[in-house]
Amino acid sequence: MVSEAVNTLRDEQVRRHFLAVLDSDQPAEKKYEELIAFFERYDNLLNEISVQSAATPQDASGAAQEVSRAAEKTGLWNPQGIRTRVEDCLRRALQRLRVCQHGDGGWGYYVEQSVTWGTAQVLLTLLKARRVLELDPPVDPLVVQARDWLKGHSSTWELHDIPSGAERSSYEACLAVRSLCEAGDASFHAVSRTLEWIVTNQNDDGGWDARIRRAEDSWPRRVYSEVGATRMAIQALVVAANPALRQVVSKSARWLESVQNEDGSWNSGSCHPGQTKPMGQPSISKTCDALQGIASAARAGIRLPKHDDILRRAVDWIMAREQLRRTQDGGQLGWGYDDPEMPDLDSTCLAMETLVSIPEASMPAVTTNAIWLMEAQYSEPGSVEDGKWSYGDTFRITAALLDYYAKIRDNALFTTAG
């Protein structure tokens, strides 16, 4: 019995949790009670799972189902409640996307100022929504308008023919390409030209620059490899099933591997002339970017030899940065991430979006991220503002929650006892 409790307390996630509890400003007695309550919950749950388990060995899905049923019976887990809550949150978020569309058919972050990033995010979100939800009314007209806006404004995001002195974002161009390819516009001329640009402008080290200037400008080019830009390029190439995919993506995945920090993270900055590793501090957002880039490459069949080890170290690093959000009376609200580079809702969104794309991610843990995001959704029934995230990117959070919903829909852990 003693050794069981000691082993439990040595578990990394338990250690992190109770260090956070000890570090909180709750009264000492409350902290002590929290520790006891956890062991009681855990013990009851293990007993209940034992009761549920049949004598015969089960497959992984049956085993997870037993946990779900046991946890539901002990009152800890409410899979139907979680599903209903996500569905309601997504319904409101999608309604918000409908009503905040601009007059020109695009989307953006300020009134009537449509931008490529926002419109491409919305297009990806709508395509995901169409795949995982039954939508009434359908979003097809919005999909068409988002595609038209991106195609009609391609001169603002394409990486060819950049005006002298101007600067473009490779993030934006890659996102536009990815969203249009997913919408079935891979043959659109700006898409194919941008894909060609991505292939021919890969840096010698395998990465891509984030900020792009025209070749004639006196500014060093192709020496500022950056993790996020590299992830965006990989994802665009993978979605487009570009013929140069294997060679180019393989090189970029190897670059990502080569610049992973010893602790599993990636840095926030970019490389510089004579500086072969991205500068800056270890960053949650860049670590998520790198993970998504490597995971996308692997899904396209380009798997690094040390894939599992790279992912494990990165996921451990990310999860070690997760923080418990509490209600004013000290109850648990959810779990989120703080990154100096991004507001916490956006970094939580990025972490969740990344973790759900990895098969090994702990779904109870990801669920608490989803809960934290849903808690932060703005609620004002009947208002056009209802369903937005005031302090986060509504388009992207909606997409991340759609990914989460798609993942739990057929997951045995979310099967209800009934």
Place this chain on the structure above:
Amino acid sequence: MSAGAPAITTAPGLRRKVYIATGLSQEDLQTQFGAVLGRYAQAESTRDAEFIIFDLDHPPKPFAPFVQDRRGVSGEAIRPEALVPCLIRCTGATTPATQWIRDEIQSAFNSLRLYQSDDELLRELQWIESMIPYVKRNVTREQQDLALAIALRFAG
């Protein structure tokens, strides 16, 4: 010792696990140990078991691993490796072969009791069960990880 067995502390519905060390086939085992298996789950190995019953009427081959290794343990019939009680059932007359095993067992433990009926055996199991407040749960590592994450993050 076994009279007036106290209330059992096991979680409701949870069948605790017994390993039966026997030379019987699974089919004969179900017949011969029906009373025990009606109440307890059959463990597939001593490692999973919470109790071991040694069938002296039909000893397993080899028998020694179940009763002879008693390093660091004296007095009681406890199997050291599994650290669980080992009860010896002997309902019939011993044959020369089983008598030899019985003598070996006798020399291995300071005090030895043979259970000569299922009633006697069940009463003793119930008494031990009530004394041992833990259960070797039938939970896989994956289930344990999921349970830990849920218990840690969801207070109900």
